[in-house]
């Protein structure tokens with residue numbers, strides 16, 4: 001590998017600086033798109049326009065369930081994929097002398113939660129004290145704008161990558177990963193991937209991530225007027241008894257002997273979350289039906305298949321529980337069926353990204369074993385493509401007043417620009 005010429009390096013970093021304000025404006029545009037599940041179209045269209053602005057031709061990559069169903073990374077869908085095609089753009093060099101690269105990011109965001117608790121509305125980006133606030137600002141629209149700006153910075157410096165660079169803007173990172181999987185399968189493999197997901201409140205390089213299984217447990221009791229309460233079976237009470245079994249499972253899974261070495265020192269890495277709950281019909285009726293929406297973490301060394309079997313076993317055992325008084329219980333698996341993953345910290349792309357970050361900032365990226373997941377697992381597990389998953393300092397992701405540090409975002413932009421230039425090599429802009 002030839003070292004990047006110092007003049008080119010300086011020119012690229014200067015271009016990043018010159019593009020900084022524009023990158024903040026781009027991020028605002030993307031944060032204004034309320035791209036929750038099923039509503040990603042505006043963000044995807046925005047990405048298509050952004051890719052066009054780089055001189056690339058965006059192409060749409062649909063999630064085709066029948067094509068992907070047999071893939072080990074596939075998760076059972078939650079909603080239809082109509083009108084939600086991912087957006088991909090590909091840069092091809094005049095002569096490919098360097099190593100190819102995927103720049104990947106998800107446009108979907110989790111729901112804003114209690115919007116009235118936000119200091120400023122979640123889809124009206126606001127900058128306070130050097131941070132941009134808004135749902136998705138940190139997770140991970142800033143990362144997407146960083147990679148886009150990094151590519152643009154090379155061009156502004158009169159250069160372009162001397163290798164194929166694919167950019168993937170995908171849906172459903174937050175619930176299945178099927179957007180990432182569809183794009184990975186549709187495109188030729190590259191030699192490395194960069195995914196600028198945010199770190200845990202500080203810039204970090206993902207060293208490992210848990211897997212996740214989603215399950216929906218539906219409990220059907222027996223309705224009765226409350227005056228005959230004893231004659232009924234309350235579905236909500238039965239559902240809470242089932243939930244307590246999952247709490248016991250969570251305690252068990254976090255016992256030291258179940259924790260993989262890559263998560264040593266991480267407090268409570270396997271989280272089981274009761275994220276949604278519906279139940280009951282009327283304050284004066286014994287509840288007929290209740291539904292628990294669960295997210296169950298999967299430790300490295302365990303598998304999504306085994307955790308799914310654990311969930312079925314827990315539900316089976318609950319059926320025999322006298323406390324449920326014969327309530328009917330069913331379980332359904334939709335959304336994440338994701339295996340855990342360890343990233344290769346010795347991979348050349350990871351080392352190069354760490355070095356670029358250190359050069360740009362004078363600081364180091366902390367290695368981060370994540371108790372949540374990213375799309376990085378697809379490239380690592382199913383394609384053997386090394387992944388550098390690192391991004392800006394984000395706070396309150398999935399919470400109220402989510403934000404991203406704009407200095408940190410700029411650091412990530414500059415790091416990706418140098419990493420791309422050195423990984424792919426550069427050629428003069430035609």
Ligand SMILES: [Zn+2]
Nearest residue numbers: 139140173197
């Ligand atoms: Zn994310």
